[in-house]
Amino acid sequence: MPTSSNPEVYWTPPSVYAPNSLLPVLVYRNVVPADQGQDAIQKLIEANHWEKRGVWGHIAHAHYHSLTAECYAPISGSTKCLYGASKYDDESQGVRFEMKVGDIAVHPAGVAHCNLESTEDYRYFGLYPEGSSKADSVYTRLEGPQFAAKVNNARTCPIPEWDPIEGKNGPLPRIWREAAAKAAASDCAI
Numbered sequence: 001m002p003t004s005s006n007p008e009v010y011w012t013p014p015s016v017y018a019p020n021s022l023l024p025v026l027v028y029r030n031v032v033p034a035d036q037g038q039d040a041i042q043k044l045i046e047a048n049h050w051e052k053r054g055v056w057g058h059i060a061h062a063h064y065h066s067l068t069a070e071c072y073a074p075i076s077g078s079t080k081c082l083y084g085a086s087k088y089d090d091e092s093q094g095v096r097f098e099m100k101v102g103d104i105a106v107h108p109a110g111v112a113h114c115n116l117e118s119t120e121d122y123r124y125f126g127l128y129p130e131g132s133s134k135a136d137s138v139y140t141r142l143e144g145p146q147f148a149a150k151v152n153n154a155r156t157c158p159i160p161e162w163d164p165i166e167g168k169n170g171p172l173p174r175i176w177r178e179a180a181a182k183a184a185a186s187d188c189a190i
Ligand SMILES: [Fe+2]
Pocket: 063, 065, 070, 113
């Protein structure tokens, strides 16, 4: 069973209209007991150098951020979400999973994400690696050089040094560095 040291791993390869990523989306379950409240969630993640920049709810329209990774930490309600498919991609694209209070999902720059269905009280904190760029939110269908620029941003976005739950020795930097090394090696082989 996945734990915070062993998060669920979801791959979102590039689609026609979303850069997505060669690094996986990581989902951590039950990192904070649901009854401990939003302060405990914020305290835990901010202690690991990810900063809260907003509180949002259900977002039905898929978007991506090309300049920063993002962590979603539900603070009330629950949701079914879709990662790895823009609004303009084929519906068969992407991965689906559920999130509730106590879970967190972290996605690398470029990965499209939205909510398919949420409880009315669904709210989450959006947290970002300290010092990372302000999130550019892309909701539109970009093509040609504009899209290529977003893909390039996402592929060159620095890997965070801190895991939002376990810090420097946590799974995120390790898993993402390994994935980046594998992607670079397969690029060289072509
Ligand atoms: Fe987002």
